[in-house]
Amino acid sequence: MKKVSITIKEIARQLDISKSTVSRALRDSSEISEETKKKVIALAEELNYYPNPIAISLLKNRTQTIGVIVPDIANRFYSSAIGGVEDIAYSRGYHTMIYQSHELLERERSASRHIASRRVDGLVVAISSQSENIEHFVSLQEQGIPVVFFDRVSDAMQTHKVRVDDYKGAFDATEHLIKRGCRRIAHIAGPKPVSITRFRLEGYKDALRKYDIKFQEEWVLHSEITQAGGTERTYQLMALRERPDAIFGASDRITMGIHSALRQLGYRMPDDVAVVGFCDLAMSSLLDPPVSSITQPSFEMGQQATSLLLDLIESKNTPAEYETRVLPSNLVINKSSMK
Amino acid sequence: MKKVSITIKEIARQLDISKSTVSRALRDSSEISEETKKKVIALAEELNYYPNPIAISLLKNRTQTIGVIVPDIANRFYSSAIGGVEDIAYSRGYHTMIYQSHELLERERSASRHIASRRVDGLVVAISSQSENIEHFVSLQEQGIPVVFFDRVSDAMQTHKVRVDDYKGAFDATEHLIKRGCRRIAHIAGPKPVSITRFRLEGYKDALRKYDIKFQEEWVLHSEITQAGGTERTYQLMALRERPDAIFGASDRITMGIHSALRQLGYRMPDDVAVVGFCDLAMSSLLDPPVSSITQPSFEMGQQATSLLLDLIESKNTPAEYETRVLPSNLVINKSSMK
DNA sequence: CTGAAAGCGCTTACAG
DNA sequence: CTGAAAGCGCTTACAG
DSSP states (O other): OOOOOOHHHHHHHHHHHHHHHHHHHHOOOOTHHHHHHHHHHHHHHHHTTTOHHHHHHHHHHHOOOEEEEETTOOOOOOOHHHHHHHHHHHTTTTTEEEEOOOTOOHHHHHHHHHHHHHTOOOEEEOOOOTTTTOHHHHHHHHHOOOOOEEEEOOOTTOOOEEOOOOOHHHHHHHHHHHTTTOOOOEEEOOTSSSHEEEEEEEEHHHHHHTTOOOOOOEEEEEEESSHHHHHHHHHHHTTSOOOEEEEEEESHHHHHHHHHHHHHHTTTTTTOOEEEOOOOOOHHSSSSSSEEEEEEHHHHHHHHHHHHHHHHHHHSSSSSOEEEEEOOOEEEGGGGGOO | OOOOOOOHHHHHHHHOOHHHHHHHTTOOOOSSOOHHHHHHHHHHHHHHOOOOOHHHHHTTTOOSSEEEEOTTTSSHHHHHHHHHHHHHHHTTEEEEEEEETTTTTHHHHHHHHHHTTTSEEEEOOOOTTSSSSOHHHHHHTTTTTOOEEEEOTTSSOOOOEEEEHHHHHHHHHHHHHTTTTTSSEEEEOOTTTSSSHHHHHHHHHHHHTTTTOOOOOGGGEEEESSSHHEEEEEHHHHHSSSEEEEEEEHHHHHHHHHHHHHHTTTTTTTTTTTTEEEOHHHHHSSSSSSEEEOOOOOHHHHHHHHHHHHHHHHHOOOOOSSEEEEEEOEEEEEEGGGO
């Protein structure tokens, strides 16, 4: 199949003027007579002319396109964040290309290569849980393609970062469980290399400390960010000689696993075990019982990361200082922890 | 920030040969001496040279990129279908741009315009439920940008279509309920304009007919494809003087609404009301009780639609005949309908 | 106010 | 085997 697009040259031919004049008239240049402008614009509309963005990209070495890499678009947290990215990008005249890493370093690298070769103007990324090495992002930055991190950030690179206050979210969740009378509070954490895992773990520990509750090594387990992971770790926790009376889950997938494992094992929430997770609200309220969760402003994170990125793209030089924004999370209490 | 990319010209300068020779050597042309090729390739690697795809696009009037428009990427059905699209696209050397219509005609039009102006090579789309008018897709096709429909198709346009056997899926679900002893089977259908709504409704009706069960107008309600829609319509059904003893839901969102409404109203599934839905399995098994569902091969639909699209893109002329592929669906029985 | 020319990075007939 | 030239669709100094 062949595409025929009408060009500036064709308009020039039909009007018997030069391409330069057409180009200027279309961009409403002050040095073209009103009369010529009108003729050109009228014909352009009639012919349904659209400038070829590819030619412009070649000229400006800019594509007006940004990339987003997230672990998984099916995850509500990320699809909502992408909504925020698109929101800002479109309003500032950029298009968005979405990539999924599926938590795989190799996929992330391949997306980065694609971004570099496609001359994408910049990248917003939530790092894959498998990526301890982030050389591929450093390399993009060195090539002049700015990178902004959101949600999953890394200390290994200087750039803008937008994340949620994971520490405080975890602290609040743990404190809430303590106030509800729980004393044996377990935590199923995410994979170790991920930044948010550390922050959340710290929040959990500090809340215990504040109330003089002893931290027990065996009550903290690391898990993949999957439902199956949450289920397996819950089996392990409930098999302990001294069982926890509460479990705090580090992600929504993990929390779903906790929930289904507890039901399957015959425990009642919150009476036997109270549960709080970092969760998507729509999801958690469907479960029985509905799960208390720390909600995160995902849409807003996408927006802020993108607006920082576009500022980087549009400024001539590297900023004096990179910014790390920490957005507040919010604890929503549901039946699973209402003792 | 400024991007500096190394070009063919630079390689030519350093090697003191012409750009033409460099270009040919890089594409491994047979008319270049082995020696020259080696030199060129070695230097290209050293300099980390990548051809500028934008220049090539301008030359070939091809972008090696396809678009996908789906109502909502957060919906598992679509995110999985996108997985299938990406799978085929990448393996055939294409990149994928993802757009969401959010079930809005205006958003779908704007995505189509973007696709046209960006010279995307082709489009795979599941039509928004709001789009009775699909002129924007016809217009793309007329501009030489092939369009393939999947899941939500339309008769208003001649092209390849890939859909699931909605008729049979609905028939099977209804028949299953009948065999379980249900006689007052309600159906919460999707929005009227959507093609799949009709197919599913027909399957439902025909199954009733086969078992000589009278079709009752008031037991079929149309709903938006949202959880809230399913909930509202369930209220309406259960408020009827003669209550249904089974509800068949036309989509996963609707089915979640049915499920939560029934629980909230105090009905037991399946004893009071049996439930079957067109559902995502991972989702439906989290509910209590787990919901029986007609599952659809979403990944495969994405794959097949994309491979048909790429064939269109790569063939010189319009095919003699357009194809409509109908993939089988599968009924998975869970507790919600096990009477 | 308008046009001819150069150039963005590449490919490819046409010569030699 | 290699090079000079034209061209993809556009913009923009430079002339006039």
